[in-house]
Amino acid sequence: MALVTLTSFRNICNKCHNIQIQLINSNYRTSLTRSIKFSASENPYLKQSIAEDDKTVNRLYKGLVDKKRSCLAEAITLVESSHPRKKAQAQILLAQVLKYCQKKAKHSLHSSSSLSFRIGLSGPPGAGKSTFIEAMGKYLTDKGKKVAVLAVDPSSSTTGGSLLGDKTRMPQLSCDMNAYIRPSPASGTLGGVTRNTNEAIVLCEGAGYDVVLVETVGVGQSEFAVAHMVDLFCLLIPPAGGDELQGIKKGIVEVADLVVINKSDGDLVPAARRIQAEYTSALKLLRKRSKVWSPKVTRISSLTKEGVPELWDMMMSYHDAMLTSGEMEHKREKQHKIWMWNHIKENIMDLFKQHPFVKSQIADLEYKVSLGAITPGLAADILMNAFIKDMNNSK
Numbered sequence: 001m002a003l004v005t006l007t008s009f010r011n012i013c014n015k016c017h018n019i020q021i022q023l024i025n026s027n028y029r030t031s032l033t034r035s036i037k038f039s040a041s042e043n044p045y046l047k048q049s050i051a052e053d054d055k056t057v058n059r060l061y062k063g064l065v066d067k068k069r070s071c072l073a074e075a076i077t078l079v080e081s082s083h084p085r086k087k088a089q090a091q092i093l094l095a096q097v098l099k100y101c102q103k104k105a106k107h108s109l110h111s112s113s114s115l116s117f118r119i120g121l122s123g124p125p126g127a128g129k130s131t132f133i134e135a136m137g138k139y140l141t142d143k144g145k146k147v148a149v150l151a152v153d154p155s156s157s158t159t160g161g162s163l164l165g166d167k168t169r170m171p172q173l174s175c176d177m178n179a180y181i182r183p184s185p186a187s188g189t190l191g192g193v194t195r196n197t198n199e200a201i202v203l204c205e206g207a208g209y210d211v212v213l214v215e216t217v218g219v220g221q222s223e224f225a226v227a228h229m230v231d232l233f234c235l236l237i238p239p240a241g242g243d244e245l246q247g248i249k250k251g252i253v254e255v256a257d258l259v260v261i262n263k264s265d266g267d268l269v270p271a272a273r274r275i276q277a278e279y280t281s282a283l284k285l286l287r288k289r290s291k292v293w294s295p296k297v298t299r300i301s302s303l304t305k306e307g308v309p310e311l312w313d314m315m316m317s318y319h320d321a322m323l324t325s326g327e328m329e330h331k332r333e334k335q336h337k338i339w340m341w342n343h344i345k346e347n348i349m350d351l352f353k354q355h356p357f358v359k360s361q362i363a364d365l366e367y368k369v370s371l372g373a374i375t376p377g378l379a380a381d382i383l384m385n386a387f388i389k390d391m392n393n394s395k
């Protein structure tokens with residue numbers, strides 16, 4: 001299959017909005033570099049100018065730093081909005097919240113120790129993610145910590161509803177005033193959902209949540225996306241054999257900081273021990289990603305809560321080691337860059353899809369491609385060429 005892929009954005013000039021992109025057609029192995037000029041009127045972001053003292057932004061910022069849950073919920077809805085004006089307001093709010101968090105971190109003993117501990121959680125269906133979040137969340141709120149749970153579920157854009165939206169999955173935690181549970185946004189691509197999640201994390205941090213748990217159902221590349229937005233990435237697996245573990249994507253173990261074998265209770269204890277041993281040996285073969293932490297494997301039961309306090313201690317040793325060594329700060333800096341590129345990719349995709357010729361041809365070309373009347377590569381070329389030609393003409 002031929003694909004025209006946007007492989008890199010070479011150069012971006014903020015003043016004239018000139019973007020140099022490189023395109024590679026995988027079928028013909030050709031590559032071309034084009035300079036595209038985006039006028040302010042074409043970019044929904046640039047078109048909107050929101051005053052620094054915008055009323056909505058001010059109200060939400062104040063409410064957020066005053067730890068008002070209703071303002072946090074409204075602020076997350078704002079960042080999820082695709083309305084150009086709301087998008088622009090969201091960017092100003094985020095900038096203010098980021099500044100506030102930086103200031104807070106500077107005044108604390110260890111830089112960023114006053115920020116949220118961002119934990120990613122992934123695992124195959126039925127691993128016990130909801131039961132685990134309920135057990136760990138309650139354990140933490142009982143210790144006086146504030147916990148936010150965010151879900152990443154890109155499949156909700158195709159199913160129309162959120163798999164993770166059901167509050168009955170965590171009945172106790174959803175009634176806890178020290179916990180905030182936010183289901184996945186009901187629409188968007190993986191890029192859109194993850195960008196929104198990145199921004200929701202920052203808002204939770206601003207609202208003073210000690211722990212932000214980001215859960216993913218593991219659809220598409222969502223686990224990898226989550227691994228890129230958290231401080232610690234945790235893989236939860238059931239004590240099951242080969243077939244049941246096939247839902248675990250290749251490569252995901254390599255990005256895990258902790259592998260947690262759940263359901264280590266009753267008759268399942270021997271199987272849980274065996275899986276723990278298997279994963280412990282597998283992890284030893286992996287390349288070391290940190291100077292201060294080697295990924296660990298542990299067993300818990302979310303049902304009996306056995307091992308939950310020990311797991312939290314392990315998470316805190318990771319947190320402290322990463323923080324004092326400066327690796328945490330470095331990791332977050334790298335994540336900010338990934339986040340920026342996600343924004344750019346989304347915006348360029350939006351521009352492409354809004355282009356009049358592209359818009360008018362998409363349905364017809366998709367139909368022809370599905371019938372096999374033309375190749376996907378040719379269809380992509382037709383759209384890309386018209387887009388690039390038009391952009392070059394507007395130089």
Ligand SMILES: Nc1nc2c(ncn2[C@@H]2O[C@H](COP(=O)(O)OP(=O)(O)OP(=O)(O)O)[C@@H](O)[C@H]2O)c(=O)[nH]1
Pocket residue numbers: 123124125126127128129130131132217262263264265268300301302303304
């Ligand atoms: N024995 C035992 N069962 C557990 C444990 N944790 C979860 N379960 C059971 O495993 C099943 C699945 O648990 P969930 O928490 O719904 O799992 P999930 O990963 O959220 O599932 P999906 O929503 O399908 O992704 C339920 O029947 C739970 O009661 C545990 O620690 N021990």
